[in-house]
Each structure stands twice: as C-alpha cells, then as structure tokens.
Amino acid sequence: MRLDMTGTEWGRPVDRAAQTDGEFEALAELLDITDEQEWQERALCAQTDPEAFFPEKGGSTREAKRICQGCEVKDDCLEYALAHDERFGIWGGLSERERRKLKKRAV
Ligand code: SF4
Numbered sequence: 001m002r003l004d005m006t007g008t009e010w011g012r013p014v015d016r017a018a019q020t021d022g023e024f025e026a027l028a029e030l031l032d033i034t035d036e037q038e039w040q041e042r043a044l045c046a047q048t049d050p051e052a053f054f055p056e057k058g059g060s061t062r063e064a065k066r067i068c069q070g071c072e073v074k075d076d077c078l079e080y081a082l083a084h085d086e087r088f089g090i091w092g093g094l095s096e097r098e099r100r101k102l103k104k105r106a107v
Helices: 016-041 062-069 074-083 096-106
Strands: 006-009 012-015
Touching: 016 074, 062 074, 074 096
Parallel strands: none
Antiparallel strands: 006 012
16 A cells, blocks of 8 residues: 655645655754754854964964864864865864865775
8 A cells, every 4th residue: 555645735735745855855954053063052153263273375283283282172173174075274173175085094
C-alpha cells in the first residue's frame, strides 16, 4: 500500500513528503546556525583586538595565534573556517596558508 502524501493548501496540491524534507532542511540549517552562534559566543578573540586576527600582508600573526592556543572553541573555529573556505585571517590558530596546506593533506 502506498501512502498518499499529497494534499492541498490554498487550493494548490502540496507534496507533503517534499514539504517535510524542506522543513527538515530548514530546521537542520537553523540548528547549524545555532551551533555556530554557540561557539562564537565563547570565542576568545571576541574579547580582544580583532585586528590582530586580520593582519596586513606580511604582518605578525604571533599574537593572534597565541590567543588561539588558549581558546576553548579552537577546534570548532578551525572546522568552521575549513568548511566555509575562509580566505583571510587567523582561524583556529592557523593562517590562511596553513589552512590551505591542511586541506591539501586531508585530500
Ligand atoms: S581559535 Fe582563535 S580565531 Fe578561533 S575563536 Fe578562538 S581565538 Fe578566535
């Protein structure tokens, strides 16, 4: 027996299975955003000078990396930067070039 997953809404047919998938995706996206907000609220860099994390070309990254070493959300931060292909700045204690190398090694 096949369950009929269609109905009507505002006079138009609605595929309930597709609607449920869409709602599930929207919820999953919302949970991801909530996760991001959760770790970003605990980011140590939020309490420091943000410019240290986005130095001018050739500028020192030492201070930012030192702060990252003591940050409790370092892994979440690095994971986020890798997943979102962040091109600039220090994330999770790594520079853009270091993240690129890490990504290459993982392939
Ligand atoms: S690891 Fe570094 S860049 Fe990432 S949230 Fe922590 S302090 Fe900020």
